[in-house]
Amino acid sequence: MARSASLKAVAAEAGVSISTVSRAFTRPELIGHDTREQILAIADRLGYHPNRTARSLATGRTALLAVLLPDIANPFFPPLVRAVEDTAYDRGYSVLLMDTDEHLDREAKLLRSLSGQADGVIVCSPRSRTEALRSAAERTPIVLVNRTIEGIASVSCGTRDGVRQLVDHLHSLGHRDIVYLAGPSSSWSDRERRDSARRQAKKLSMRFQVLGHYPATFEGGVMAADAVAASGATAAIAFDDVMAMGVLRRLTERGFAVPGQVSVSGCDDIFFAAMTSPPLTSIATPIAEAGRTAVNLLIDELTGASREKRQVTLSGNLVVRGSTGPTPAERG
């Protein structure tokens, strides 16, 4: 592959110095109008594109943002990445994707070696050690997603409100005995959801149990379903949608009517939540907005537009679909 035209080539062709050509692109206001026009025309004719690498070396900025996440195949992430990519593109950055494959050591390594590679990092890592993140943050600007650490910028999708709405919703349907199906024990989100559900249930004098922890997978949900059936509760709140889908499946399989006998709900409102049968009641996490916010926070910090380490919390809302309904008693 032949290297493409360089500044030098364009300069030679235009009969000006390379600085002038360089400025024609990066500081147009410093250049005479005619000169600029001519240079642009020639550059275009020669198919010139600035060499990003060289520019990076000279400026010390790569125009790259890294996104660090455990597994892009987890359905929660693609919408996030999508929003990040879009926003980054609009602001002149490209996105470096780093899948840690759930390996903490690989993550730590990436985080360390990343210093020169990207201007900043968006870290979605529910698991990794606080200390590792803190020390990485000293070398590279970081924005955390769905996790907060003192002194590091972050944007989180709070589900406190959404869960409260959900419990209210169940209560209004006549439910008085509900269970929460806990996800991974190390997850911050899980704790938040559990606590919020418990609090609201207590406030409404509902019977409330926690089952689990279960893995946040379809199989985890399948396992949890049996416990739900045994619990006698009339409604189950699963840690997330994928788990809820497992619950749905297993309950249906065992002959339980959903929502006729048991109401089921999830959290995150992933793409497929609307596609289950019955469609899943869930809590819509504003994940795309989180992505956008994360990028903006990061770039603002990078460009010095804002020095403060902001911690943003977005909140999700209940999305009622067919998997929650009146209790058997209520529909009597």
Add this chain to the structure above:
Amino acid sequence: MARSASLKAVAAEAGVSISTVSRAFTRPELIGHDTREQILAIADRLGYHPNRTARSLATGRTALLAVLLPDIANPFFPPLVRAVEDTAYDRGYSVLLMDTDEHLDREAKLLRSLSGQADGVIVCSPRSRTEALRSAAERTPIVLVNRTIEGIASVSCGTRDGVRQLVDHLHSLGHRDIVYLAGPSSSWSDRERRDSARRQAKKLSMRFQVLGHYPATFEGGVMAADAVAASGATAAIAFDDVMAMGVLRRLTERGFAVPGQVSVSGCDDIFFAAMTSPPLTSIATPIAEAGRTAVNLLIDELTGASREKRQVTLSGNLVVRGSTGPTPAERG
């Protein structure tokens, strides 16, 4: 953010020239054993990490692979990207994600500006113009996924075999009247699936109709479902799983038993296919393997390990689940 230690710093500390330090990392065999040990120790102590940008500028290679795709949020892509990322990582490359947002112009622009930015590109772009790709391929090594163009390397997930298996499967269940629900008219995969289904149906003397085109979305499937119901066929093959899920939903909603009255099947075997009710019979596209292969093809070309432009076709297999079953007559 302070710049991290440079070669120069390490060299000074070790009392050797920077070339020696450089070689200690990149050409260890050229360096005296003791010198090297000492250098590595010092580098480690100083927290030295080679500056990728500078290295790129000097070598002309970025160690970056770009992945160009229409929309990462499309559930077909994440497993692909995952595999690409993994394989690339193992071979020392990072992945640049470029979401074209289905905009052809943006895609063309990215493709053009990408020359210096990445060493090679993996293009998943069912839509973009052949000419645009061909001309991009002249400047940057490219591997196409699920698309073939003469003279450009590619890896495709053929569904010909899988579709044939599917039709056989339906035939063996007693179906004699089936429909194919066509996806986007410009899609190469659609044509392949349609043709393969038609051919095999004809061979088995089944009645065969094509309905559509429909958008390859859940809503598209919902629309298609009504046509399926009206068609009188006993089995429907949807262009892809997402569409099949729409069909499933709408049929169930209208009181059709699946697979009791109508069998439904999809294609791609996305993550969620196993989670519908009934779980969806589908054709497993070896998408992860495609990702791996694409990366290997690309890197081999980059490193000169292989000069030829290979066109690999992988083939998918039928995955039978609950959404297909005997015809009413058969089970009668």
Add this chain to the structure above:
DNA sequence: ACCGCTCGTGCGAGCGCTTGCATAGACTTG
């Protein structure tokens, strides 16, 4: 003792771009 080797190391010229500083001309201004 000399030659020619190999081996480990240093030198220095880039890679393509940005940017602070210098400069030349054109244009004010008292």
Add this chain to the structure above:
DNA sequence: CAAGTCTATGCAAGCGCTCGCACGAGCGGT
């Protein structure tokens, strides 16, 4: 009209690294 302002351009020093080449030391063979 000399002195002072601008404005548009050029010069050249990097940015941190790689790599071809040169070099000196140590070695065995003659």
